[in-house]
Amino acid sequence: MTQMTIELESNVVDCIGSAENAPLAYTALTFYTTDGCHLCEEATVLLRQLMAQYPDRFSIEIVDIIESEELVERYGTRIPVVMKNDVQNDLGWPFSYAELLGFVALH
DSSP: OOOOOOTTEEEEEEOSSGGGSSSOOOOEEEEEOOOTTTHHHHHHHHHHHHHOOOOOTEEEEEEEEEGGGHHHHHHTOOSSEEEEETTEEEEEEEOOOHHHHTTTTOO
């Protein structure tokens, strides 16, 4: 899996490669995406907004589905997808910022 970053205005937030590195207060999310996906770019904007509003609340691992046949099968037609790791529940596109907040239980 590729570790990537989400840039936030003047800051760069490193997306944590595994939840074991995250402080206990963090909610671990996984963002399933791939290069060249314009919908994924739209979802990235929403995730940036989430990280800007709640910088100490989330860790996000960004996974390019192209690296695994299983992930392509599972998410290929659904990306972008955000998974809440602690409950293995996911939110597939389309979703708004309000829906993302509701999904991560911050509304």
